[in-house]
Amino acid sequence: MKRRERVSPLTSSPVGAISLTGANLLPLVGVLLWEWSLWSLLVIYWAEAFSAVVLAALKILFAERGSPSVAGQMEPLRELREKRGGWVIRGSWPPVYPRNIPFALSLVGGWFVTVFPVSIAYWLSVDAPPVLTLNLLCGLGTLVVAQGVDFVAEYIHRERYTDVSAREIMRTPAQLTALLLPLALFATDGGRTGGLVILVGVVLGKSSASLYRFYVEHIGTPVLGTGDWFEAEENLSEPPPEIELPDDAVQARVSVSAKSVLLGSLWAIAYGFANRLGLGSLVVTGFATIARDPVWMAIGLVGVGVIVATRVLSYFFRYGTIEYQRRGNHLVAYDKLLAAPQWCLTVDSSTTFSVKNAIADRLLDTGTLTISSGGEQEDVQIGPVADIDRVVETLGLPVEETARPDRDPVVIGAASVLMLCFAAVPAGLFFSSQITDAMAGAITVVFAPFFLLPVGVLLWAALSRI
Structure with a gap:
């Protein structure tokens, strides 16, 4: 794909900055004129954080630069990390890279496993959750639309996907989610806790953090060289891992x-x-x-x-x-x-x-x-x-020996006996008269990973010697 001439971030960012500023200051109008509470702000910012996760997952799919591996970390569908190339789903858009799918799934899956269930439980635990009024929905929609404008106008049309990796994109939703934690602590009673000063301070603080994040991402120079406390010390990006074909014809x-x-x-x-x-x-x-x-x-x-x-x-x-x-x-x-x-x-x-x-x-x-x-x-x-x-x-490969190792009945028998011994432990719980079925099931669920690991290894050892 032929790349267009890059536009300077100083001239390409005003639209995104203006829309982001207006969207972030709209809750201030809600606080001053519509008497929004901290609960209302929490709903607004929670929805914004969720939309940021979804849009970040989309951005990750288009990220052109590579993402270094993290020792000890296993993303979903990790084998796709080794795929090269991508699909073009729309002529004017960049390709979707399968190697970025594990990062997108990890981001969305982490939200649904951690933040989402905690949020639901928190919502159900309060006595008087906020009502979704028209004003509240308007503020919510404005913040979401502002992120959508940034995605289409800045990320896609200005080709920012060429400068970032999947791991770099994952930082922004994590930062926005972290900003919700102090607000959630203040919002437990659903009222105008702390008065107008705290409400205005929350809006201005969150708006300042969002604008600073926008400034660093689009211009790239932290203010006064203070850096970003969200930044990781290790390298989060590497050159695109695409491979070029040799000039020789296929033989x-x-x-x-x-x-x-x-x-x-x-x-x-x-x-x-x-x-x-x-x-x-x-x-x-x-x-x-x-x-x-x-x-x-x-x-x-x-x-x-x-x-x-x-x-x-x-x-x-x-x-x-x-x-x-x-x-x-x-x-x-x-x-x-x-x-x-x-x-x-x-x-x-x-x-x-x-x-x-x-x-x-x-x-x-x-x-x-x-x-x-x-x-x-x-x-x-x-x-x-x-x-x-x-x-x-x-x-035409220089391979002399193509035979696999011979069948080993001793290894097969020993692995099978040990595998049955491990499997007999949880199975015996259901035949014991001193343990109820519910208790046996609970113990099996809790300790199943500890039994499945040796059973799986032994099963692999037995089958590999057939």
Whole structure:
């Protein structure tokens, strides 16, 4: 996509600054003329924070720069982080990058797992929640529209998506949510607590913080060099991770085995529950089952089903749409759906090939090669493919041995016995006359992760030696 000439932020930001200023000062009119309370301001700013989360998730999808990984952090659908290329959904807009989807899901999922349920419980706990009057809805709509104007006019049309990464965008909704905490502490009684001075101070303080955030994001220089206490010390952005194709023509190409990719995706389902949203769905389903509540059981099962389906589709999108090409002395993994290369390496004497001992390959008699280039590039894979020997010959790979390790009955038997021992512990609770079914179910829900981990490892060990 040919990029337009960039416009100076000093000349491109007045419209956004004016709309943001007017929207943030409108609640001041509500306080002075319509007698809004702190509760009313809390409703306004909560809705603004929620819309900021939604718009930030949209911005994340278009962010062009890369986002460095965080040690120990696992985003939903993490395998999409390795996808390269994007979809153009509208001619004048930038492409949507699948590698940013995990960050968008993490942002929205974190809100729904933490802020949203706490807000609902807080709302239901008060004696007299505020009434959504026309004036209140007007102020709410104005703040939301101001964010929409900034998204379309500044982020899309001024091409600010070229300068930011997904991780950088995630800071703004976090900051806005943090601004709500002091306001929520003051708003517990729903009245005009603290008088007019506090109400005006809250509006002006929040407006100043929003304008300062706008100034830093669009002009980029903190006032008086004081910096931003919200900023993280580590680097949140890196150059776009897109890969260029070599000039050589395609000499040979092979496709993956779709059945083997789908079977392999079953093991990736477990990672879908290794986050707040996944664990929350399991907990809701488990306690609903114990309480025999059909409504919450249905909600929990729908959540679990959605997570399972997205994990399978995500895994297939990661490996099932790939075509492996030989271009001169280069080996390229090319995504046919995105029409973009995923990785490219040179096949030479330093390139090492090894057979991956994948369970799906053993069950379906397919094959997968792991490739190490010996440099800083991470190991990549070819496959799973239907006939690994034919693939080696077609792509001209210097691979001498394509056989997997032999079946090991001793490992299979030992892992199966240990797996049954671990599984027998929670199963025995339901057959004990001293423990009620409700208590057994509660214990199973609480301690299930501790039992599932060794059972899963042992099951993988047994199947990998079939």
